[in-house]
Amino acid sequence: MFTVICCLLAGEAGVSGRFLTVASVFVINGHLSPGLTLPLFMRCSGTSSIMANLRIYVTLLVLQAVQFEACHALWCNCSTPQCLQEGSRCETDGACVASSSLLDGQEQRVRSCLAKEKLVPPGQPFFCLSAEGLMHIHCCYTDYCNSMDLKVSTAPVPAKDRTLQDLIYDLSTSGSGSGLPLFVQRTVARTIVLQEIIGKGRFGEVWRGRWRGGDVAVKIFSSREERSWFREAEIYQTIMLRHENILGFIAADNKDNGTWTQLWLVSDYHEHGSLFDYLNRYSVTTEGMIKLALSAASGLAHLHMEILGTQGKPGIAHRDLKSKNILVKKNCTCAIADLGLAVRHDSASDTIDIAPNQRVGTKRYMAPEVLDETINMRHFDSFKCADIYALGLVYWEIARRCNNGGTILEDYQLPYFDLVPSDPSIEEMRKVVCDQKLRPNIPNWWQSYEALRVMGKIMRECWYSNGAARLTALRIKKTLSQLSIQEDIKV
Structure with a gap:
């Protein structure tokens, strides 16, 4: 894009009219460049001939501007290895850049070219922004303008009113x-x-x-x-x-x-670390248990949910849900992480976006149909059902650490800790889960406390051998939301 500024420089009387000298300046990529300077003969007989002359001038001006924008290029100082054969210079249609950064306590200076396509957003390109105490960047728009030596301030960076989360949200x-x-x-x-x-x-x-x-x-x-x-x-x-x-x-x-x-x-970054770490270090109150369980269900429900529309979201199955892959935030709610094994579902073609392996994830948390290889790999809901089985095991880990006013507080343990070794094989898990149909123990005394009773019921309905009979993440979320209202817990 270019802007044209025109002005009348001088006028001189003629026999039957007046000669006017008109000049123009282009503003391209934020810097000025001279345009046409032409004499125009304006007849005094009327305005029509004046306008005709001006139309000719403007046409010539536009043609020159288009040619200027197409041909204009900057020469910049360049210190990158690619520029050594070009005499330490580079050519660009964008901007010249000088930068100085601190790496391992050493100051490193770089001069280079920045292509026009990278000058976004206009007015304050991201590639031209400095980072206090780390990097000083300067972009300029005239030939060889990046010859300056920039300094990186080593002074402590003052605290800002805006947080990192504000910045990420805005961007x-x-x-x-x-x-x-x-x-x-x-x-x-x-x-x-x-x-x-x-x-x-x-x-x-x-x-x-x-x-x-x-x-x-x-x-x-x-x-x-x-x-x-x-x-x-x-x-x-x-x-x-x-x-x-x-x-x-x-x-x-x-x-x-x-x-x-x-x-x-x-x-x-979440300083509490994973749910596994958190439960090893701390016990939880009834309120804490419900907050952890409800937030995990909310995250999984959003992951599983398909949002229709041009800017919609496909359904996603996690396939490796466990306490080590769930993080605990500062407000003691959960954030589901580690999506490297996840699969996405295209509902239009009813396909999954990656050729899935039958057995993926952590053996201890594998659903019965994954362990015995009866899972329907062509049906996306099968993967969601396997996630629900794993969520039930995570709930068991949380509920065991609930300190419900004088109840027995149990040490943290992984699911099936009393039935399989610390690093079980698939065959060992299959015998326990599929052949013997065993599940983690739910103590009878949980029935005496409403929150633990509801949690135990959810777990059992997550652990059915038939995946289609299990609860959905959305159903679990609604049940726990009702429990939080019943227990007068603000989540």
């Missing part, structure tokens, strides 16, 4: 997938400073990081786990996925540390 448009716009994600990931390792898994490591004054969680995959990284990032960016009881996704990026490529998933 994530309503109705979008869970996460920032794709063109922001790489900038975000490259300005995060890792602080400490907080977990490990089959995929790699989880770190606590700092970004813009707030904590974030960074899940780092090894390069051989690229498919898992890509799949989880893809699921998290499903349209309409964002929900208060599903882990908030921020960004995905790959980073080369010089030795190997790291694959990053950046998400909200």
Whole structure:
């Protein structure tokens, strides 16, 4: 886009009219460039000839502006390895960039070109934004304008009124997938400073990081786990996925540390850690039990739900639901995480978006139909039913830790702790769950307390051998919502 500014420079009388000199200036990409300067002969006999001359001028002006915009290019200083053969300079249709960043305490300066397509949003492009205490970036729009040496302030970053969550909420448009716009994600990931390792898994490591004054969680995959990284990032960016009881996704990026490529998933940080960690450390009140159970059901119900419309959401089944894959937020509610094994359902074609393995997930939490391989892989509801079975086991873990005013407080245990080894095989789980049809013990004394009685009833209805007979996540959510009202609990 360009803007044209015209002005009358001078006038000179002629025999039968007047010569006028008119000049123009183009404003393209925020900077000024000279346009046409033409003499126009205006006859005094009337305005029609004046307008005819002006029309000719404007036509020439538009033609020049179009040609100018198509041909205009900037030359910039460039310090990247790709520019060495070009004499340390680069050409662009966008902007020149100078940046300075702190990496491992060392200041690194880079000068380069930024393509016009990356100058978004107009007026304040994301790629031109600095990060206090981490990176100083300057974009400019004249030839070789990026020769300056920028400094990164090492002064403590003052606390802001706006929180990291406010910033993420503002940048994530309503109705979008869970996460920032794709063109922001790489900038975000490259300005995060890792602080400490907080977990490990089959995929790699989880770190606590700092970004813009707030904590974030960074899940780092090894390069051989690229498919898992890509799949989880893809699921998290499903349209309409964002929900208060599903882990908030921020960004995905790959980073080369010089030795190997790291694959990053950046998400909200929850200091309580997983539900498994939380229940190991703390007992819960009746109110706490209901809040944890209801929020987990709310997250799963949203995941399972299909939202119809042009900006709708497909139904999603988790396929690896367990207490280690559910996080506990600061307000002691749950956020479902680890969607790397999830599958999405296309209702129009009645297909699932990935060729599913019959047995995936954690063996201890596998539903009977998964263990004995009778699950109908072509029917999406089968996967949702398997999630419900696992949710019932998670509820058992929570309810055992409920300190209901003088009742017996039991130590934390995993489901089937008394029936199988610590790392059971599929065959060991199949014998217990399918052949013997055993389930975790629900104590008789739970019947004396309404909240525990309701929880026990929900568990039994989640554990039916016939998946189609199990409750739905939405039905569980409604039952627990009624219980919270009955117990006068604000959730």
